[in-house]
Amino acid sequence: MSQINAVNMDSTNVRRVPLIVGLNSCSEEILVSRKIIIKCTIQKWLSWLFFPILAPTIIFILKYVQKNRIQDQKTIRMLFKRIAAENKTPTLICSNHLTKLDSIYIQHAFASVPFYWRHFRLFSWNIPAKENFWTNPLSRLVTYLGKCIPIVRTGPSEHHKNVMDTFRYLLSRGELCTIFPEGGRSRTGTVDVDNVRYGVGSILRGLPDYRVICVYMRGENQQGISDLPRKRDKIYFDFKVITPQSFEKGRRAEREISRRIIQTIQEMENTYFTLRKNDSSHSWE
Amino acid sequence: MEEKVVLEKVMEILKPYVREPEDLKNATKETDILNDLKVNSSRLVDIILAIEDEFDIEVSDDEADEVQTIGDVISLIVGKK
Numbered sequence: 001m002s003q004i005n006a007v008n009m010d011s012t013n014v015r016r017v018p019l020i021v022g023l024n025s026c027s028e029e030i031l032v033s034r035k036i037i038i039k040c041t042i043q044k045w046l047s048w049l050f051f052p053i054l055a056p057t058i059i060f061i062l063k064y065v066q067k068n069r070i071q072d073q074k075t076i077r078m079l080f081k082r083i084a085a086e087n088k089t090p091t092l093i094c095s096n097h098l099t100k101l102d103s104i105y106i107q108h109a110f111a112s113v114p115f116y117w118r119h120f121r122l123f124s125w126n127i128p129a130k131e132n133f134w135t136n137p138l139s140r141l142v143t144y145l146g147k148c149i150p151i152v153r154t155g156p157s158e159h160h161k162n163v164m165d166t167f168r169y170l171l172s173r174g175e176l177c178t179i180f181p182e183g184g185r186s187r188t189g190t191v192d193v194d195n196v197r198y199g200v201g202s203i204l205r206g207l208p209d210y211r212v213i214c215v216y217m218r219g220e221n222q223q224g225i226s227d228l229p230r231k232r233d234k235i236y237f238d239f240k241v242i243t244p245q246s247f248e249k250g251r252r253a254e255r256e257i258s259r260r261i262i263q264t265i266q267e268m269e270n271t272y273f274t275l276r277k278n279d280s281s282h283s284w285e
Numbered sequence: 286m287e288e289k290v291v292l293e294k295v296m297e298i299l300k301p302y303v304r305e306p307e308d309l310k311n312a313t314k315e316t317d318i319l320n321d322l323k324v325n326s327s328r329l330v331d332i333i334l335a336i337e338d339e340f341d342i343e344v345s346d347d348e349a350d351e352v353q354t355i356g357d358v359i360s361l362i363v364g365k366k
Contacts (some may be wrong), residue, residue, distance in 0.1 A: 157326075157350050160326075183325075183327070195325075195327075196327065197325075197326075197327045198327045198330050199327075250346070251330050251333065251334060251346070251349070252334060254330070255330065255331070255334070258327075
């Protein structure tokens with residue numbers, strides 16, 4: 001049994017509230033404050049409540065204003081339903097990162113609005129950079145209702161640790177979470193293996209059991225980074241489920257797990273470019 | 286171990302992670318690794334692991350969190366040797 005302790009960190013009297021999760025073994029104790037648990041619960045319920053208004057609006061913009069379509073979407077959705085809905089194993093989505101709305105495109109690729117509304121734990125949590133998405137009240141509201149936990153990239157290590165612990169807590173509760181292992185959009189336009197952040201390994205370390213859905217996505221005319229994919233672009237979308245493990249301990253384990261994930265995404269990128277090369281007149285059908 | 290020797294080895298470890306080699310040439314004990322040498326936080330983890338290997342020491346998470354300057358790294362190593 002994995003035991004997750006909620007710690008009232010604000011109080012001088014530190015209280016531990018054990019939460020029992022149905023997982024097989026415990027590698028490490030996860031400490032989260034009760035304040036965070038309550039915050040996340042309220043955020044999730046509010047997100048769920050406003051989801052039928054917000055999500056169709058965003059999907060409408062993607063489909064009819066941006067006119068982007070996901071390649072092989074039916075197959076992707078069928079596979080995702082099989083994989084994600086089968087059990088509550090902590091599942092982290094890790095993707096390459098080229099546009100500011102990548103996480104929205106990932107959600108859109110994996111399932112429909114009604115499906116997410118019925119299985120809201122599968123509508124994944126995100127960690128957007130606060131400086132990008134916390135800019136005005138509307139953006140704040142949409143970010144909040146989109147199950148996002150903003151992170152200040154240049155913030156103190158204590159803040160980063162809190163965000164990572166929150167993510168680990170959410171994962172352990174069967175909630176899906178998305179993270180970009182490169183820590184930001186790839187300046188090179190391709191997967192930047194050397195720039196991988198070990199935060200992803202840090203989140204997974206200590207979870208008794210987990211799996212990672214590695215995603216590679218790219219608009220057919222996407223060259224480098226941009227705010228949005230090009231209008232009318234079809235989005236190539238590929239994913240692979242892995243369970244990266246390490247015999248190392250501590251930071252070495254985090255590093256090894258993070259590298260394994262980014263290497264998998266890079267392999268998927270290589271496949272993409274090979275496909276494009278082999279079929280320069282790719283129809284993207 | 287002499288501080289000078291430690292400093293030389295630390296500088297050698299830092300070299301591949303520093304964006305501008307010129308910054309390292311002008312570095313002192315007060316140089317901040319993240320801000321002055323523009324090393325990103327994950328690469329700082331690589332540096333700590335390289336130091337553990339080079340000096341055969343173990344650095345805890347809390348000790349690693351305390352590391353900001355080159356001087357901090359040297360004190361950490363000397364303290365464990």
